[in-house]
Amino acid sequence: MSQVPQIKIPATYMRGGTSKGVFFNLTDLPAAAQVAGEARDKLLLRVIGSPDPYGKHTDGMGGATSSTSKTVILSKSTQPDHDVDYLFGQVAIDKPFIDWSGNCGNLTAAVGSFAIFSGLIDPARVPQNGTVVVRIWQANIKKTILAHVPITNGEVQETGDFELDGVTFPAAEVQVEFMDPADGEGAMFPTGNLVDDLEVPNIGTFKATMINSGIPTVFLNAEDLGYTGTELQEAINGDPAALARFETIRAHAALRMGLISKLEEAASRQHTPKIAFVAKPQAYVSSSGKQVTLDDIDVNVRALSMGKLHHAMMGTAAVAIGTAAAIPGTLVNLAAGGGERNAVRFGHPSGTLRVGAEAKLVNGEWTATKAVMGRSARVLMEGYVRIPGDAF
Incomplete structure (x- = not known):
């Protein structure tokens, strides 16, 4: 029986749009998980509680649905004229698998907020009152996204009266612009046909x-x-x-x-x-x-x-x-x-x-030149997640 003690990792649990997930600053992850590979996948699977043959995520942070079995890793951007690199992992519920092939548009609404309050944005760019346009590099699909994050009294405004169907309570609206949203480098219609x-x-x-x-x-x-x-x-x-x-x-x-x-x-x-x-x-x-x-x-x-x-x-x-x-x-x-x-x-x-x-x-x-929609986001919990030290 394993006697390896648990380790704790700084993390933030956030709702973005109609999804929620566990957010990490890349530099807060253990060294082995700061690079893509088996160690990172095993760590994030354990955080979420997958694979779970019971389909409940009882022993993890996941919510046992595709909308709530998500992980996000943010870091200062490696790309010119961008603020943060945003990497998204969709965690399977009953399989030991994380899909890194696409983006989560809902959680994108929370990326700007997380970037601001976790210190990934230059504080000089944050007004006392107004809006910060966070320039996001979506690392999975290599695309630019702009998140318009409202600021009140120098802090991210999360509460408000914007209602989003699929979300129980109102919150502050975050406008999200997906620039040149065609996924990947191929044609928007890969077969060459509209139908x-x-x-x-x-x-x-x-x-x-x-x-x-x-x-x-x-x-x-x-x-x-x-x-x-x-x-x-x-x-x-x-x-x-x-x-x-x-x-x-x-x-x-x-x-x-x-x-x-x-x-x-x-x-x-x-x-x-x-x-x-x-x-x-x-x-x-x-x-x-x-x-x-x-x-x-x-x-x-x-x-x-x-x-x-x-x-x-x-x-x-x-x-x-x-x-x-x-x-x-x-x-x-x-x-x-x-x-x-x-x-x-x-x-x-x-x-x-x-x-x-x-x-x-x-x-x-x-x-496509851009697509725009209104979403909302808020922090649900912040602190540390804990997983067994031999889980990855």
């Missing part, structure tokens, strides 16, 4: 928009899957056959998008691509009991993350939704009524969200 026929053996052939913006995402029509687009979590997550079908479709989309070279690799790339389905606007009652009317939305969207229907919407997937909506002819755009637009209001299981996006056609290829 493809995605053939999935033994399941069917589906119209699909496959886009790299915010995070690689495949959009399908809800009707083609037998859904209305107004489903809440239990309708999908309580159906193992449906989840298995979505995962198979997602794997074939990953292959078609060039994200993997063979289908088997999809199992170790659970964070990307995301899979979502869209439908023309319909009224429904959200998970909180809120009535969502036709006047509230342009389109209904439901998205899966880490194999389960998300309770609201991933921030990065919201970027993909906004970008796709701005481009005439995509499935998202068509479901929203077609035509040109620079913003879209979509319905998700917890309510609604508005995303602004700009896209333009350059030399025959679509490119």
Whole structure:
């Protein structure tokens, strides 16, 4: 039986958007975990409490959902004209695996705040009252993000009256700008088409928009899957056959998008691509009991993350939704009524969200210049996490 005592590591538990995770300053991590590799992964898995065959995260900081099994590492930026490097790890719940392939748009809203109060931003840039624009280098996907963090009396303002569907209490709004949000270095539409026929053996052939913006995402029509687009979590997550079908479709989309070279690799790339389905606007009652009317939305969207229907919407997937909506002819755009637009209001299981996006056609290829959304963030707890000293 192990008798190695626990070690303690400075950490902050934060909510960002509709997610929450454990935040670390890179220099606070043990030396072996300050570089990418097995030691870092083992340490973060133990912090979260994964792998947990019970699926509860009882012995860790995770919340046993994709939205709450997250880790963030920040450091002073290595990039010119940026303040911080932001590295995101999506921790699997029942497997010893951390996916470093994408970003978390929701937790991005907390990155600016953490950077300010942890001393990663020059104090001279923080006004007594006003806003600090934190220039974030998203290290997973190598993109720039700007977080507009409100400051009151020289400190980050966390409380306020901004309401975000999927979050219980109001808080201060943080505007987040995803600059040039096409994910990675390839084309925004990796197949070269706005809509493809995605053939999935033994399941069917589906119209699909496959886009790299915010995070690689495949959009399908809800009707083609037998859904209305107004489903809440239990309708999908309580159906193992449906989840298995979505995962198979997602794997074939990953292959078609060039994200993997063979289908088997999809199992170790659970964070990307995301899979979502869209439908023309319909009224429904959200998970909180809120009535969502036709006047509230342009389109209904439901998205899966880490194999389960998300309770609201991933921030990065919201970027993909906004970008796709701005481009005439995509499935998202068509479901929203077609035509040109620079913003879209979509319905998700917890309510609604508005995303602004700009896209333009350059030399025959679509490119996105930025996507903007309002989120909120706050510190839930700060101090130390403890893990057994032989855990990594």
